[in-house]
Amino acid sequence: MSDSHNPNDRGLPPSMDISLGRTLDAAANRASEGLRVIEDFVRYGQNDRFLTEQLKSLRHELDSTLQKFDRLASIQSRDTFGDVGTTIQGKLEHTRHGWSDLLTANFKRLQQALRSLEEHAKLIDGEAAASLERARYLSYSLEKMVLTTVTAARQFAEPSVYVLIDGQASVDAFDRLAGALVDAGVDVIQLRDKSIDDRTLVARGELLRKRTANTATKMIFNDRADLAKVTGADGVHVGQEELTVSQVRSVLGTGKLVGVSTHSLAQAQQAVRDGADYIGIGPTFPSTTKSFEQFPGLDLIREVATEITLPGFAIGGIDPTNAALVAEAGIKRIAVSGCVAKASDPGAVVAQLKSALA
């Protein structure tokens, strides 16, 4: 677009230039305002530093694209009292039914405004139009990240105890363990057994489904989206080298939980971008269940806790003697295996873990 403030430099007739100026002015305001509402929500309501930064960077990018337009000419074209739209109010304009409605309404406002800016920018500045298109695509990803994070944060309580169990030596032993964990009020049970055959694993999964159905305990399958689907599990947990979040969702359909293991802040942020429902963070301490060469430890717990609010479960060697250290590092959700599964009274250990987190 021209640097000059002379509207005729755009090569448009003056009447069209005024209406273009009004449109750009209104759409720019709408986009910035919608973006601000969302940013305020994740900043003050959610305390999410990572999402706040992502939204802020979109706002700055948008501001620099809008600088290309002749803002003075746009503002000079402004005619708020002559705007026929100000007196047409939708029925729901002054009501928001909760945070999800608030966020969705403002993402829609942002996306519609970006589309309007993009289409009108095509008349005068192709480069600006392309940059507005990129901003609109980014807003779609941000909508997914923000809504998934806020929904997930409400789905996983805090403090929270998540227990990984294997198929045990017999059906009875498995049933006893699963029953004790549900009775103890464990928030999540993950079935993780890499050594038994699929038919046995499915049978254990079906039993676990029965024990957890109509309780507050969620059932997650380790690695296996196919078996999660067959047994009607609530979700799947995958590692960095396994199925991606979207691949798991393509097997399970929507409405199921997908957890991702993370070993660095960058992986945790990527899990947010990918739309995971929660993350495992670790390994925290040496584990008797799985061996590791490196331990990001409590430093990673602290780092993730300050950056993101997607629910994170610290994992690896956590037991009643060190669970409080994890909570002090900023994460009050833990995933454990050995200390509970190998205990003579698993329910009692769960109670100790809960009190250490509280």
Ligand SMILES: Cc1ncc(COP(=O)(O)OP(=O)(O)O)c(N)n1
């Ligand atoms: C809650 C939770 N966090 C991390 C893991 C580890 O998953 P992964 O890295 O895929 O390793 P395996 O469990 O497959 O050996 C987990 N299972 N659960």
Ligand SMILES: Cc1ncsc1CCOP(=O)(O)O
């Ligand atoms: C599967 C897995 N991934 C990281 S640690 C771990 C096992 C957790 O078990 P424990 O609580 O016994 O260390």
Ligand SMILES: [Mg+2]
């Ligand atoms: Mg795995």
